[in-house]
Every structure is written in C-alpha cells, then in structure tokens.
Amino acid sequence: MSRLEQELAEQPEALQRLLDRQTENAADLARLLRRGDVRYVLIASRGSSSNAARYAQYLLGRAHRVPVAFATPSLYTLYEQPPRLDGALVVGISQSGESPDVKAVVEEARAQGRPTIALTNGASSPLARAAEAVLPLEAGEERAVAATKTYLNSLGAIALLFAVSTGDEGALSELHALPARVAEQLALSLEEPVELEPRPGTVVARGINYGTAFEIALKIRELSGLLFEAYSAADLMHGPVAAIGPGWPVLAVAPPGPALASMRDALAALAARGADVTELRLVRGVPEWLSPLVAVIPGQVAAIRLARRVGADVDAPSGLSKVTLTR
Amino acid sequence: MSRLEQELAEQPEALQRLLDRQTENAADLARLLRRGDVRYVLIASRGSSSNAARYAQYLLGRAHRVPVAFATPSLYTLYEQPPRLDGALVVGISQSGESPDVKAVVEEARAQGRPTIALTNGASSPLARAAEAVLPLEAGEERAVAATKTYLNSLGAIALLFAVSTGDEGALSELHALPARVAEQLALSLEEPVELEPRPGTVVARGINYGTAFEIALKIRELSGLLFEAYSAADLMHGPVAAIGPGWPVLAVAPPGPALASMRDALAALAARGADVTELRLVRGVPEWLSPLVAVIPGQVAAIRLARRVGADVDAPSGLSKVTLTR
Numbered sequence: 001m002s003r004l005e006q007e008l009a010e011q012p013e014a015l016q017r018l019l020d021r022q023t024e025n026a027a028d029l030a031r032l033l034r035r036g037d038v039r040y041v042l043i044a045s046r047g048s049s050s051n052a053a054r055y056a057q058y059l060l061g062r063a064h065r066v067p068v069a070f071a072t073p074s075l076y077t078l079y080e081q082p083p084r085l086d087g088a089l090v091v092g093i094s095q096s097g098e099s100p101d102v103k104a105v106v107e108e109a110r111a112q113g114r115p116t117i118a119l120t121n122g123a124s125s126p127l128a129r130a131a132e133a134v135l136p137l138e139a140g141e142e143r144a145v146a147a148t149k150t151y152l153n154s155l156g157a158i159a160l161l162f163a164v165s166t167g168d169e170g171a172l173s174e175l176h177a178l179p180a181r182v183a184e185q186l187a188l189s190l191e192e193p194v195e196l197e198p199r200p201g202t203v204v205a206r207g208i209n210y211g212t213a214f215e216i217a218l219k220i221r222e223l224s225g226l227l228f229e230a231y232s233a234a235d236l237m238h239g240p241v242a243a244i245g246p247g248w249p250v251l252a253v254a255p256p257g258p259a260l261a262s263m264r265d266a267l268a269a270l271a272a273r274g275a276d277v278t279e280l281r282l283v284r285g286v287p288e289w290l291s292p293l294v295a296v297i298p299g300q301v302a303a304i305r306l307a308r309r310v311g312a313d314v315d316a317p318s319g320l321s322k323v324t325l326t327r
Numbered sequence: 328m329s330r331l332e333q334e335l336a337e338q339p340e341a342l343q344r345l346l347d348r349q350t351e352n353a354a355d356l357a358r359l360l361r362r363g364d365v366r367y368v369l370i371a372s373r374g375s376s377s378n379a380a381r382y383a384q385y386l387l388g389r390a391h392r393v394p395v396a397f398a399t400p401s402l403y404t405l406y407e408q409p410p411r412l413d414g415a416l417v418v419g420i421s422q423s424g425e426s427p428d429v430k431a432v433v434e435e436a437r438a439q440g441r442p443t444i445a446l447t448n449g450a451s452s453p454l455a456r457a458a459e460a461v462l463p464l465e466a467g468e469e470r471a472v473a474a475t476k477t478y479l480n481s482l483g484a485i486a487l488l489f490a491v492s493t494g495d496e497g498a499l500s501e502l503h504a505l506p507a508r509v510a511e512q513l514a515l516s517l518e519e520p521v522e523l524e525p526r527p528g529t530v531v532a533r534g535i536n537y538g539t540a541f542e543i544a545l546k547i548r549e550l551s552g553l554l555f556e557a558y559s560a561a562d563l564m565h566g567p568v569a570a571i572g573p574g575w576p577v578l579a580v581a582p583p584g585p586a587l588a589s590m591r592d593a594l595a596a597l598a599a600r601g602a603d604v605t606e607l608r609l610v611r612g613v614p615e616w617l618s619p620l621v622a623v624i625p626g627q628v629a630a631i632r633l634a635r636r637v638g639a640d641v642d643a644p645s646g647l648s649k650v651t652l653t654r
Contacts, residue, residue: 039366039413039415042394047565058399062402065409067367067369068399069395070397072388074561074585075388075389078533078586079385084366084393085394088367146566206405221566221570222567225569226570227527227570234428235377239545240545243553
C-alpha cells in the first residue's frame with residue numbers, strides 16, 4: 001500500500017486526535033476571534049491550505065458575521081507594501097508551516113499588534129513561531145506529497161474554532177461525532193468509488209463546499225497529471241461553461257443545504273449541454289456545515305484510482321515536492 | 328467585421344471617453360475611499376468583472392494600504408447570513424449592473440450605513456440605483472456577449488479611482504496618456520498576433536496582472552470553447568503544475584516590475600517541463616500599475632483568432648448570454 005493510501009485511511013483517527021488534543025486549546029485561543037476590535041478575518045495560505053481557507057471563509061463568516069478575506073501575499077513580499085491591518089484577525093494556514101509568504105503576512109500583522117493564529121501541522125515551524133497563537137493540526141507526519149489528512153485536519157481545526165468560538169454546544173457535539181462519519185464515508189467511497197476516465201474534467205460546487213471542489217480538482221491534477229479544474233456553480237455559468245460540451249466529465253459536490261437548489265440549476269444546464277455529470281455519493285445525515293469533511297473523501301479516492309489507471313506513482317507525483325517555497 | 332472586433336477596436340476611444348467624462352466625478356466620490364472609518368474594501372462581482380476586481384485588489388490595496396477582499400455573495404443570498412460590515416467600503420462591479428447577487432451585497436452594505444460605490448456600464452441599472460455613488464464605465468453599448476471595452480473600462484475606472492483618491496498628479500497624467508498606448512498595443516497585437524493551436528492551455532501571471540491572466544483565459548474559453556485556465560505563478564507551483572507537460576501551451580503575462588523575477592522562476596520551471604511558453608508582447612514604457620490595461624489586449628486578439636480557427640461565431644459563443652443572473 002502506498003504512503004498516500006495509508007494516510008488516506010488514517011483520516012478518521014487523525015481527526016479524532018485533533019479533537020481530543022486541541023479542543024481545550026482552541027477554546028482558549030477563540031478569545032482572539034471574539035476580540036471586540038475584530039472587524040474582519042484575513043487568511044494567508046497557499047496550495048491545498050487555500051482550499052481549507054475557503055471553508056473558513058464561509059464558516060467563520062457565518063459564525064461571526066464578519067467578512068473573511070484572503071491576503072495577497074505578494075503585497076507583503078514582492079511589492080513590500082503591506083496594508084494597515086486595523087480591525088483584522090489574521091490566520092495563517094500552512095500544513096508544513098514553512099511557506100515564507102504566509103509567514104510574512106502573519107509577521108506583519110503581529111508587528112502591527114493584531115491578533116494572529118497559525119493553523120499548521122508543523123507545531124514548531126517558522127509559521128508557528130511567528131504567530132501569537134497556534135492550533136496544531138495533530139495530523140501526525142504526512143509523507144506523501146499530496147495532502148490528505150493534513151487537509152482534513154485543517155478543515156477540522158476550522159470547524160473546531162467555529163464550534164468553540166460561538167459557544168455552540170450542539171455544533172461541538174456534531175463535530176465530535178464526525179470522525180465516525182469520516183470512517184463511514186471512507187468505507188463507502190472505497191467500496192463504490194467514482195471511476196474517472198483518463199481525460200480532463202471539472203469539479204463543481206457552491207457555498208460551503210466551494211473549497212471542496214478546488215481540493216478534489218487539485219488532488220486529481222497532482223496525482224494523475226490530468227487537467228481538472230474547479231468552479232463555483234455560479235461562476236461557471238458566467239462564461240467558462242462555454243468550454244463544457246458533450247461527454248465532458250463533471251464531478252458535482254451537492255450535499256443537502258441552502259446551496260443545493262443553485263447546484264441543481266447548474267447541473268441541469270450542464271446536463272443540457274451533454275456533460276457527463278456524476279454526483280459524489282455522500283453518507284447521509286452529516287450537518288451541512290460539516291459536509292466538506294466528508295465530501296472531499298470520494299474525490300481523494302477517485303484521484304488515487306485515476307492515478308493508478310494512468311500508471312502514476314501516487315507517492316511521487318510528477319515534478320512536485322512536499323514543501324513549496326514561493327517568495 | 329464582427330461586433331466583437333468592432334468593440335475590440337473601440338477600446339482606446341472608450342477609455343478616453345471614461346477619462347474625459349468621469350475624472351471629476353471620480354475625484355468627488357474618492358472622498359468615500361478616504362473616509363477615516365474605512366478599514367478595508369469589499370468588492371462584489373461576477374464573471375469578467377471579478378477579473379477587474381483582482382486589479383482593484385492590488386491597486387487599491389497598494390494605494391490605501393488597506394486589504395481589499397472579495398465578498399462571498401452566497402452568504403448574502405443563499406445563506407441569508409450577511410456579515411457585519413463595520414469598517415468596510417463596498418464596491419460592486421457589474422458591467423450590466425443587472426447581477427442580483429452583486430446588488431444584494433451593495434444593498435446590504437447600504438442598509439448597514441456603509442459607503443458603497445457601483446462601477447457599472449449600466450448607469451441606471453439596479454446596481455447603480457442600489458449604490459450611494461456610481462462611477463459609470465462610459466464604454467458605450469456593448470453588444471458582443473464577450474466583454475472587451477467594458478472590461479478595459481472597468482480597469483480604467485479602478486485606475487482612475489486610484490489616481491484621484493491618492494491625489495497623485497503623476498499617476499493621473501500617466502493614466503491620461505494611456506488611451507494612446509492602448510491604441511499602440513492594439514496595433515501591435517493585431518499586426519503580430521499570438522497564434523494558438525486549438526488545444527487547451529494555461530495563462531500565467533503574478534501580482535498586478537493576476538486578473539489579466541484570468542480575463543485572457545476566460546476570453547479564449549468563452550469564444551472558442553477551448554479549455555484555458557489561469558494561475559498565479561506562485562499557486563501553479565503548489566501542485567497544479569503537475570498537469571503541465573511537454574508541448575502544453577502557456578501564455579505568460581510578464582511586464583517589467585516587482586513580479587517579474589517570480590514570473591521568470593516559474594517560466595523557467597515550466598520550460599524545464601517542456602511546456603510551450605509564449606510571452607505576450609507588450610508595448611514598452613507603460614508604468615507597471617497600468618500594465619493590465621494593455622496586457623489584456625494581445626490575449627483578446629489571440630482569443631478572437633483562435634475562435635475563427637475553430638470556426639466559432641465570436642458574436643454568439645456557445646450557450647452564453649450577455650447577462651447572467653445567478654441567485
């Protein structure tokens with residue numbers, strides 16, 4: 001078994017470990033989210049951490065009713081014109097904690113006296129040292145280049161921050177029930193995997209699963225080298241749908257919830273164009289706000305199977321390394 | 328000649344008209360940008376207006392040293408949980424001004440007493456009526472489905488806001504010299520067009536031209552139905568590059584400026600993978616902050632030529648309509 005498949009299978013226990021070890025710490029650092037002078041949240045991230053950041057954009061936005069924005073790291077590094085961050089709570093997300101541009105944003109915020117939180121699996125990484133508070137991802141060492149359990153635990157850490165900072169006991173108990181649901185989803189997805197043809201395709205979602213679409217497309221792309229892309233159902237309809245025609249594979253992330261009606265409209269339009277639409281099969285009964293933690297799994301499994309089919313080594317994707325250092 | 332090519336050719340005069348008619352109005356509404364309680368800018372947009380919004384993210388961020396964030400319209404519409412917008416200046420960008428979700432964000436901001444500006448070619452559109460202040464794009468009627476002059480004038484309006492709100496006379500005179508440079512760029516690009524093979528590809532940029540990459544990819548995709556995608560040079564290196572191999576077409580937007588070194592690194596890595604990298608040829612001497620207004624043009628021209636090559640009707644792209652109403 002590949003390292004990647006081992007790590008895929010470790011996800012329920014990795015999430016359990018995060019919840020066991022970090023619920024108390026999260027409750028403590030949630031005070032930063034509740035600071036009266038926080039008017040918006042600014043997230044710095046790259047790669048699959050940016051897909052997790054999209055989850056934070058919806059979840060923390062809904063929880064705290066503040067906008068959640070993404071930093072433009074090049075303003076801090078290349079252009080050397082960092083913004084004034086009055087009113088910001090800054091969150092850096094980096095699985096390795098090594099990303100220099102993510103660290104640069106957090107350092108600048110801290111120098112400006114703003115609250116900063118690092119979400120990282122590298123508990124003593126440069127990012128962790130730069131931030132005022134750290135929420136370690138507790139995923140254990142991840143050796144495969146393609147992130148699985150660190151991605152899931154990034155979502156778990158965001159969900160945990162949501163539950164503890166809103167003081168919503170119901171949400172916290174839903175989250176604590178989730179490792180078992182992740183295990184069920186894993187079993188379901190391994191038993192009835194989506195089999196993709198080795199050709200390019202599109203992953204579509206909307207609302208809270210927007211980042212899930214990006215993560216699934218990235219996983220397929222990293223592992224098999226096939227061109228997959230992600231779109232919000234709304235953005236796709238504003239032009240890019242023109243490239244989608246008969247037989248084009250579309251994976252749809254469409255759990256029950258407020259985004260479902262909009263997804264159904266888009267999927268009907270895609271089907272009318274002759275696209276080959278597959279809805280990812282998800283375990284039932286997971287609350288919508290936690291659906292990204294299960295919905296990514298059938299995509300991870302599909303990506304691994306497709307990589308096998310094209311003869312790629314899932315532990316050594318073409319030309320990639322575990323830590324990417326962009327300036 | 329197609330309507331699209333007429334509108335492509337009208338861009339210098341459309342930009343000139345915007346500057347002639349709106350410089351005074353822009354100077355007046357720039358007071359909203361300078362309000363002491365503005366801690367960040369929040370932009371709502373869809374489609375090619377979102378590509379213009381990326382220009383605003385860099386330019387207004389650098390000018391006012393405040394973060395520029397993108398709204399998540401579904402929080403206002405589908406989820407009905409709009410954020411508190413204390414500290415926000417809200418800008419809605421919609422070429423038609425008809426987009427219901429963009430209007431919803433602006434309406435919510437106005438109801439919360441926040442300053443709002445609409446950038447729209449529909450000077451009496453629903454978006455224009457919803458906002459406290461309007462900067463009309465003055466592009467004239469745009470009949471082709473694919474936006475050209477409204478896109479350019481969206482950038483022009485953002486550049487104008489930058490120049491007048493910072494009170495930078497040098498910047499304002501650089502901007503006022505730009506219609507002539509746009510005309511030169513148009514002549515250069517029509518004379519020496521990039522000829523693309525009818526196959527999928529990637530557009531790469533970084534920093535202030537990040538949105539240019541998205542707009543060029545969208546234009547190619549809308550007009551020819553070929554799959555083109557856009558990436559920041561930094562994000563591409565974090566995994567998605569795995570799908571790029573020998574012969575893969577890469578268009579690079581790489582004008583001189585702070586982002587050039589990072590672009591050179593990425594282009595070298597792409598060339599090492601065997602990608603077929605073409606740097607878009609740009610007229611010289613345009614200041615970096617205005618480079619997106621010329622850099623999009625060779626992409627527009629390449630998109631039209633490619634559409635002709637695949638036999639597409641550039642005035643009636645497959646399955647698209649001029650105004651897309653997403654809820």
